[in-house]
Amino acid sequence: MTEVEKQTEDRIFESATEIFMEKGMDGARMKDIANHAGINKALLHYYYRTKEHLFEAVFEKMAAVVFSRFTPVFDENATLEEKIRFFFREHISFLQKNPRLPAFILNEINRNPDRMKKLLQRFSINEVWDNLERLHHDELIRYNITREMMPQLMTSIAAISIFPFAAKGILEVLFEKSGYDYNDYLEKRKDFAADFVIRAIKGPDHGRNEKEQPLEKPSLHKGDLLVKAQQTSGNKGKRKNI
């Protein structure tokens, strides 16, 4: 009973995720989701009252997954340079397993900005800045990174990691025409991106106080920094949301 219930509910959620990710909110059909889950269409409305509710559930879960991959890297103890390397390695690897995520989030945010506004209410961006300034005070000074250029730096890092997936459809075609392999490109990007950003930070005319050598370099292992995406669990009980 609870077993079966959980099964169908999960099957609905997973099917909805798949369909919504592929077609988007507007393009997805409730019928298709039901068929994909192998159930009657009415059952969708039994668990999630409306299409909007079902979509909201999927979107929030996906957004949570995305953001949980962004923040934790900033909290740990390691060199800024090491963190950058670690971030690109882990983040690109993560997106390789979820290549549709960036386009999905970017698209739906653009389609309904209020959703993001509501969702980001909880997220404290200032904490990120503060942590960065606290944990990497010396490095930021050495590299001449002021607080007002943090958004520039952060969005550049995010862009370099996310864009190859958001623009996957273009790049695959473009690369194929000139003999490059998209997957190979992604694999190499993990290191390239890190080198690129680190060079940009330390580069000439920028890291003016650079004479001093890096103080310590605690080695980082996969899994040290990232936490699992917290399961949004899903409200139990018969129906979801209002």
Added chain:
Amino acid sequence: MTEVEKQTEDRIFESATEIFMEKGMDGARMKDIANHAGINKALLHYYYRTKEHLFEAVFEKMAAVVFSRFTPVFDENATLEEKIRFFFREHISFLQKNPRLPAFILNEINRNPDRMKKLLQRFSINEVWDNLERLHHDELIRYNITREMMPQLMTSIAAISIFPFAAKGILEVLFEKSGYDYNDYLEKRKDFAADFVIRAIKGPDHGRNEKEQPLEKPSLHKGDLLVKAQQTSGNKGKRKNI
């Protein structure tokens, strides 16, 4: 007659552009486009047989505009560094005037990959690589940029310029919460992005043959490089496409 015809046809196209850009192919309603253009719904089908045809026309025009802003910078005579600066200045300025373009293209490409495949058939990416290698042979060697890392470099540049607009919805909210202004961020990004990329290219452990000074530095003026987006003209005659 021809005057009026052109008027309505253009009004349809412009209205369609606006609605499609905001809602996407799936979210847009023919009724809304007709209302926005101040005409009868049937008239849409008179000029463009189907929604698909109308969308195709809009999409191809927008894609042409986007790509026309990407390539010409590579053809001219200037330092690689100067070209990078010029590109970011012009490209970000262009996107400031068309902020919805990136999300629109990225989204619809993802939604219908075949469209891109068809559209990029004409576009010769190899010419871009060849031109780059020919015009900047010395610089590429000096900066240690191999042909196989060109895609990495190019996509990074594109990413840094495009992402702030594709993710506008997120960034605006995030910035507001921490006291940054989005428009100010964009303005500053024109220089930051250029500095960032140039530092990354010339940075330590990379530009090994860097002792030699830049050979010449022809100054670049706005308008030197960019060509107008070639008008896709629009087939005359009563109806478009099949």
Added chain:
DNA sequence: CATACTTTTGACCATTCGGTTAAACCATAT
């Protein structure tokens, strides 16, 4: 004015969509 043509419209159509309902189903507790 009469003719011939294109442009524009209001009414209409078939289909599809998200959503509802009442009844059937099924597992458990009494």
Added chain:
DNA sequence: ATATGGTTTAACCGAATGGTCAAAAGTATG
């Protein structure tokens, strides 16, 4: 076995959608 409660279904509904059509309106030419 039967009453109880959640679960699942087939059938149905009204609204909206993309699209059609025949007639009206407009315009140029004789």
